[in-house]
Amino acid sequence: MSSRTTGTRRLTTAQALIAFLARQYTERDGQYHRLISATWGIFGHGNVAGIGQALIESADDMPFLQGRNEQAMVHAAVGHARQTNRLSTHAVTTSIGPGATNLVTGAALATINRLPVLLLPGDTFATRPADPVLQQLEVPYAGDVSVNDTLRPVSAYFDRVTRPEALIPAALQAMRVLTDPAATGAVTLALPQDVQAEGHDWPEEFFAERVWRVRRPQPDEAEIDAAVRAVRAADRPLIIAGGGVHHSRAEAALAAFAAATGIPVASTQAGKGSLPHDHPADVGGIGHTGTATADHLARTADLVIGVGTRYTDFTTASSTLFAQPGVRFVNLNITGFDAHKMAALPLVADARAGLEHLTAALAGHTVPASYAAEYAGLKADWESRVTAAYTPRSEDARPTQPQVLGVLDTLVTGDDILINAAGSLPGDLHKLWRARSRDQYHVEYGYSCMGYEIPAAIGVALAAPGRPVWALVGDGTYLMNPTEIVTAVQERVPIKVVILQNHGYASIGGLSESVGAERYGTAYRYRAPDTTYTGEPLPVDLAANAASLGMRVLRAHTIGDLREALAEARAATVPTCVYVETETADTVSGAPPAEAWWDVPVAETATRTAAVKAREEYDRHVAARRRHL
Template sequence: MTTRRLTVAQALVEFLSRQYTERDGHRQRLIGACWGIFGHGNVAGIGQALLESGPGRMPYLQGRNEQAMVHAAVGYARQSGRLSTHAVTTSIGPGATNLVTGAALATINRLPVLLLPGDVFATRPADPVLQQLEVPYAGDVSVNDCLRPVSKYFDRVVRPESLIPAALQAMRVLTDPVDTGAVTLALPQDVQAEAFDWPEEFFAERVWHIRRPAPDADALAEAARLVRAAARPLIVAGGGIHHSEAEDALKALADATGIPVAATQAGKGSLRHDHPADVGGIGHTGTAVADDLARTADLVIGVGTRWTDFTTASNTLFAEPGVRFLNLSIAAFDAHKMAGLSVVADARAGLEALAAALEGHRVDPAYVREYTAGKERWEEAVDRAYAAPDESARPTQTQVLGALDAVVGDEDVVINAAGSMPGDLHKLWRTRSPRQYHVEYGYSCMGYEIPGAIGVRLAAPDRPVWALVGDGTYLMMPTEIVTAVQEGININVVLVQNHGYASIGGLSELTGGERFGTAYRFRVWGSPQAEGPGEGAYTGDPLPVDLAANAASLGMDVLRARTVGELREALATARASDRPTCVYVETETADTLSGAPGPQAWWDVPVAEAATRPAAVKAREEYERQAAGRRRHL
């Protein structure tokens, strides 16, 4: 047997550089690059191995924050259709634990990312070592074990030869369309640097085929029977549509049958916004037409969705007494939900098979006229939210979206994750292409947008990329601006300053919390302004924070827009620029509405059952009224 003598880290880098995925005849590298911040847990291991391999074998990307590096890798993976991703390496201790939030985001959104945290010594030459967690009841536990519950696969490589099965299992999970997510290979720092005689076969090119399982014939026949029998069917398109590249198959089914299509946050863009059957977002942040259809649907066809509480309005949305569910999903776990008929299949393969089984079937023309009229009414609501009658006025948040809508083309990608903007985008954004709408709402993680935009731009270098960031999110994680500047990655950041947590402020008000602790303002003592939330509350003047200056200090070009007119000019300038550019705009404060229509469906956020403040008492009454509509679909 031919062998090569390499360290464990060198062998791992060599192995990763030779892994590929293939679907529908298209082949690409599985691990496109490796992000890394180096410390004593990986500097002489993975760091040395990346240096020795060179950028031709494994490109290296320098990050500023470990969590942000995972976000960038996830953005890359999502834009790549889960067919390619990045690896992320860190030192032991805080570098490793900083991965946990990013790993949770990847796993919840079912997006592949490979995590390579350093670990304490396997041989224990000194105990404890710097940054080692001592656990009295277990000698083999380190801080990396925090990654176990947020990883789809976890292994600790305590011997060189154990890398071989661990690496192969890691690739299996990364390329599995059902079980993918964060994969963690914890690498003790001494093992990383240890040499071993590796079989040459370990470094052979491997191509991991991404399967497209077809639906079971009996399940498909029953699905077709249910659809033909339904008077008011509704399709709910989830993120699985995009993962499977099933957009054309969905369009063909909608064209043939006339069944309306609503979308989850992850599924938005499955149809173009102007397709006759597209009725927009569904659920708590959905459109009026989609939610009205959901309330009266007798058959709900979920495709690639995991049925979160936002989609189902906490199980209050699908109100028709005899409503049935048909779930088409590659994951049996999701296909079983809502007591639906399970059709376990790849989304594209399943939709194509269902369309064939429904040949000649079409919904009643009166149903089409009904949802077409509802769609037209909602488009008028979008126009009103986007409209800015006074070009010299400070814009509302929805007017910011309207100005951006006027600038972008089909190829642009719009990224968001947290705050009030995901709701506004889900209701209002007119998606033009399948991968234009990139809202991370599985974890809704503050700080995702800027590093996520970097990852998207790396995966799609010819597409303009917009990170929509509120001031609260920006303060969480602006660090990767430095990376964008360093690498010349010309992302555009739209930084919206509204002086607080606007989304949680509104939610607090609705649930009797009176916006407590949600505004970025000075405390007020001994003043009439202290009324309401109470003495010492954050009800004073806005904080004198200049986030635009901060972005400029990190190397971005910054355009300040004070009015709607200036905003339009700034967005156009940013899109034409070849430099990382920030458009800074101050909107109405967190104490005012964004300008979007209110929620069209409920969301269950429990309210205090016993309270003395009138706002909480009133909110509890409304909570009990709404909660009475909850049901279990059995």
């Protein structure tokens, strides 16, 4: 990297920011990455003359990507960040007003999932030449509030740059947070439009290349000793691998630890793929959407070793899963906040470093042979259930959703990347999908944001050129946010979009039925005479919609059609959509049912039979809930 320089340079604030961002790098394990590798933008009066003009000035240094929806631009940046293990991300610029507030959902997703993204919304005038200006929120009790303040609670760092010289500390703090593995998330620099365009004499040193080292904090010796004693004392230990395994690139260390100790490994949605599906220690997803194998082992475990997991309600089955009276927890996590959850013995460290220390300290220790044989048999039994769910009754039949996954399973290799976020697909994928590589399974379930998949696929494809990238979407998710198809076409990014048409919010429909709400308002159908949406399906053609946005579309009516269409899409060099109408699970075999509970409160008083019965079932499950103290 270049040495420090002296002198000054006359630039606008926006020009200085873009020049600064173009010279920021990360380093971990000797590997260097461009921290901000591109900037997405939609321009309005709040950023067109500032950041927009600056991007023209720096076109050779800062790649620009044209978006169609502000939320979607953040999703694309987040997808890129996850694919690069948080070592690189994108910036997103918008105008003040609705463009800025459209960032909020994407920012929440990024921060909840601990994924870095830099947000650069325009802001109202710092000098207040006219008050109010277009799109300004007037707050009678505070003159310094704008709509961008909605980004404060969903940002890992927030600053409003009201003077050019204030950019220097703000930009440096932004880079610090983006590259801090324990504190990263959405970082927001709100930029008043007059300040963006204001000239200033900047020190040349501000534009020198900077390398931000991404730390691997080592474990404390006393915490390692306590964790080792807990493992040696356990007869039925279980590892829960979370997203931190992937962020740390700790997959090989986890495999070595599991092989040395024989401890089985279950995975959260973010952690799936930490071990390949055929690894002897991999027992699949855990929790409400988990496998029977993993959930049985969780119920009977006397020690749970969490690695890089936040212990969400889906993972813990709303605090009902870990049923052994004396169960204890060891949590290896880079953040003390997560390491102390479940009243655990904390092991605050980088996941890879912590696993390597544990493996060395536990040399020679293995689980009882009977326990290893038990979970091996349960794993084989579950695999047979997966095969049954994947297997169609005929090549001429309409596929179920699991059968769509089964056909895709026969076509992919470890190079393929599958992206999903919402609906019923996350449950089926977590239970059934056979992950072949560390980064094949990309399900965003921290925020489970409908509309994430297509823009995220673009961000992932930009980070992994040449690899097949699949966005799997149900009809409800597709209708939420299809607009970045235009961007994929424009940029010639050959993503593969699979639309599964099931005429409504299938996941919430099933949940509604289970909690006594009778699938009310969850189907995409005409109104019936009783005013409910139970008439004929709507004549909406989502395939035609995708085609109208420039995508190549393949329609599949049967299993045989689907097999051909998915193979053709996988080989395609242009953005391609496969459209298939799925058979409902109440007419043919679907995915195995949930193996663990999820707490969705049911009406305590009701007159309808469905709700009364659902409440009885709810009360039964609630009785098993516990706090681990």
